[in-house]
Amino acid sequence: MQPELCPPQQQVRTLQVALERQPPGQRPGYASSIATTSLGPPVLKHWCVWVQPAAATPANRWEQRWLDQVSSALTTWGALVPLTLVDNPDQANVLIQRQRPARRQVEGVWRASNGRTQLQVVDVQRLGRRRLEPQVKVMVSPELRADALQATALHELGHAFGLWGHSSDPTDALAVSQGQSPVLVPSERDRLTLAWLMQQSTRFGLTIRQPTEPAESVLPE
DSSP states (O other), X not given: OOOOSSOOOSEEEEEOOOOBOOOSOOXXXXXXXXXXXXXXXXXXXXEEEEEOOOSSSSOOHHHHHHHHHHHHHHHHHHTTSOEEEOSSGGGOSEEEEEOOOOOEEETTEEEOOSEEEEEEEEEEEETTEEEEEEEEEEEEOSSSOHHHHHHHHHHXXXXXXXXXXXXXOTTSTTBSSOOSSOOOSOOHHHHXXXXXXXXXXXXXXXXXXXXXXXXXXXXXX
């Protein structure tokens, strides 16, 4: 019998683990700008993803448009990272919500954004097995035209799947700002960076054999 890919949480504790810069070095793509943690990059060999459903069935046209564009972005990333869609949030490592992020202050200026991704590091028990996991909340605003919505979802999901940083090239999905044409598929540099990241050693996804002290931590992108 195949093991269940996305069992529900039985217990979960949030840990105090911060994203931090990597030491200088030559790396493919824009991997040198990708942050990591003291436990290694917050990545998994398989991701469980929950997408906020429509408020009613059938979905209204705006909710359906949001669902369609998020689904397109997920399908694109799904060709590069193994993932499973789940019905319940407690099964998920990545939770995608239909929500405009709150404005935040950057260098003394209040700024709005179309999307935001937040990371927590958790000690979670599933089917009696404890392991470290990234737990990621992705907010994608519904108040966008279709191509901008898909591009925003693609960008934020890149963060969720471990690309905690930005590219200076506007043709990359993880560009710090979008160019005139929204990026709807990962570029070759996105792919190279993700492939390098997935080859790095990490404690995420490994069974925990020693107690780990819990503490609160929310790490906004």
